[in-house]
């Protein structure tokens with residue numbers, strides 16, 4: 144009875160509740176009505192085994208120059224923020240991001256000043272739609288080809304009418320802002336954003352491997368071996384660390400929002416539930432929990448001032464403090480990491496009940512049920528320990544709530560993780576190259592079935608005008624190194 148009382152007062156109305164049925168649907172803020180129905184899905188998870196002679200392998204080796212990119216991105220950003228503090232990049236072959244530029248196979252620079260914003264260089268008619276990749280509640284994501292360059296992109300097309308109806312305008316702006324300012328190997332890259340009379344467009348890097356969620360579904364028992372789960376968890380931690388440094392709380396981590404790049408590395412997407420701390424605080428340096436390690440960065444400090452109260456997230460991933468409605472911080476991202484790690488290992492989330500009330504009750508009160516029946520995945524004590532610490536119900540005591548990502552990275556479970564070289568490792572799942580190539584090889588056939596966007600005229604809104612979408616930035620983003628690709 145008590146449960147019913149709080150759940151009715153804290154969660155969206157029953158009309159909105161149906162969206163919880165599909166795990167992929169995200170919980171809207173209370174002030175945002177959400178459409179009933181399923182989120183579309185991607186069908187492009189062509190997963191294959193790693194073949195050293197395949198283009199995937201070659202592509203991996205050409206990425207050698209970005210091997211320190213994870214660290215380099217963070218380091219460059221910090222260099223700007225910490226005003227001259229010298230950062231030692233452990234395990235970097237030469238310890239310098241500058242040398243990345245000199246490396247022969249250089250492709251893309253991940254540094255704070257390597258994105259150049261220019262006025263928009265494309266229009267909707269610069270692209271041809273090839274196929275639908277996925278659906279959200281206010282838009283669709285298409286695989287598109289740019290007519291003059293032949294390059295493939297994922298184009299998110301958001302309906303202005305739907306955004307107005309569902310009060311989602313601010314969220315689209317937030318997503319554009321985060322994508323346009325982020326420059327990280329594990330965060331999807333934005334190349335253009337623009338609008339027509341009826342739609343907003345976000346032209347992003349196409350992640351050929353599709354949703355990590357789909358990839359998990361194809362694994363035996365829908366789960367991964369502990370070392371493989373550790374690999375993906377490490378890449379997610381690197382992405383969250385970067386987002387927190389930038390002053391963003393992600394708030395919607397789940398396998399559906401993790402895409403697989405053609406190399407098999409992860410790319411976080413879907414930032415419409417993210418929250419930005421304005422201005423982002425400065426990071427500080429803390430002593431490393433492991434005495435032999437160099438001092439670590441306190442990413443918590445960057446968003447320490449940000450406490451928000453919206454009811455957002457995805458039912459099985461939602462943190463206790465979000466359910467309680469007492470306000471939440473960046474610690475929600477560490478909670479969701481704990482749920483993700485559990486799901487990667489056991490194929491289910493730990494607190495799933497028969498309905499929303501049961502799930503929320505379990506999130507608030509139940510211990511983590513590590514399966515111990517015969518045939519269940521065996522997990523090390525350290526792995527269980529890190530999950531337990533990430534899933535501490537009181538956010539103040541949760542792993543990550545002290546100094547942010549540094550706390551999580553220094554947990555003994557990640558002792559074997561080489562953070563600086565993550566991007567250089569071969570991921571456990573590498574998508575077969577087929578679709579990217581197919582899309583080009585069978586272009587003519589597909590074009591006959593495809594829609595082009597010629598009827599949509601580019602509209603350049605003047606900021607400050609009364610138009611609701613006037614402040615949506617129409618820009619083309621150039622990333623150092625992309626022209627060499």
Ligand SMILES: Nc1ncnc2c1ncn2[C@@H]1O[C@H](COP(=O)(O)OP(=O)(O)OP(=O)(O)O)[C@@H](O)[C@H]1O
Nearest residue numbers: 184185276277278279280284297347348349350413
């Ligand atoms: N860059 C990309 N490459 C390949 N597929 C993508 C890409 N971006 C999105 N997709 C596909 O489209 C789906 C919907 O994308 P996304 O989650 O960003 O849309 P959304 O409208 O924000 O959804 P939501 O309603 O959950 O907020 C994804 O789950 C994925 O399958």
